[in-house]
Amino acid sequence: MDLLGGQAQAGITIAHRERQVESIGATAELVRRGDELQAELGEGPCLDAAWDQEQVVVDDLAREARWPRWGPRMVQDFGVKSMLCTQLFTNEKQLGALNIYSTEPVAFDEEAQEVARLLAVHAAMAIAQAQQVExxxxxxxxxxxxxxxxxxxxxxxxxxxxxxxxxxxxxxxxxxxxxxxxxxxxxxxxxxxxxxxxx
Incomplete structure (x- = not known):
């Protein structure tokens, strides 16, 4: 989080092949709740990053129309204004996303996006190793x-x-x-x- 600034908080979501989602770690309650709410509603940038896109950048969640149920609740309940979600490749049976939330708008520039990609590689390797040990x-x-x-x-x-x-x-x-x-x-x-x- 020190690398990203912008009042950033982060978490990791794992998306299983059956399209089930679980939050396996979060630095703050708003991240845990945000990830859980996406799983509950079946929409959100973390899900898009886990399944469909390498990276999803949200500059102003209050003006965002892609997630009509999830977005307004995150803005109203937690004051989340911007997000950066980066896909993790863990194994052939599951995908995941590194999810970074911020209470500041336009918190993630191109440098932050690149840092998130590098962090996602390290996170994916750590998750794969932990799963192998388990x-x-x-x-x-x-x-x-x-x-x-x-x-x-x-x-x-x-x-x-x-x-x-x-x-x-x-x-x-x-x-x-x-x-x-x-x-x-x-x-x-x-x-x-x-x-x-x-x-």
């Missing part, structure tokens, strides 16, 4: 849960890991349940360790 953590948690359930079956019925896994896999298929969900129930005591088939 995905790895999620996969590791699932693997650990299944491993614990395997251990319970192995100890309960004196089986090696291959036979114990086969027991879990068969029960998962028979009950039409995901292996992870079955493993969680076994660990939490909501389901007894499944018996191996009789030889």
């Amino acid at each position: 995905g790895l953590r999620f996969a590791n948690d699932r693997r650990t849960t299944i491993g614990k359930a395997l251990g319970i079956v192995m100890v309960t019925y004196d089986l090696d890991d291959a036979k114990a896994f086969d027991v879990l896999r068969r029960l998962s298929s028979h009950e039409n349940r995901k292996l992870f969900d079955l493993a969680q129930d076994i660990i939490n005591g909501r389901q007894a360790a499944p018996r191996p088939p009789q030889q």
Whole structure:
């Protein structure tokens, strides 16, 4: 925000393929509310930047006709006068936008627009890395849960890991349940360790 001035406040919106939108960070309440209101009304510069345009510049929101429901509410409720929204490319399943709000009119000149483009590149890289780390953590948690359930079956019925896994896999298929969900129930005591088939 120090780079942009103009009483600027910023946030990041992620637009998922199903055209759902979520605000994943904001420097001020007016940004969070502005992003949420765009998602609620289905219109606004952040949505246009996320899906359709590389950058959307709004010099005077009070005179802007592109978002007839969203714009007047932001001017009246929060005193927002200008905006700069820059598209983020995060991955093939979702897009996003770096959204900068200002209470001053004509707050974002060509230099500010270029700074926003550079910041958007850094933000997109940070988001992609955070999502990758979260995905790895999620996969590791699932693997650990299944491993614990395997251990319970192995100890309960004196089986090696291959036979114990086969027991879990068969029960998962028979009950039409995901292996992870079955493993969680076994660990939490909501389901007894499944018996191996009789030889």
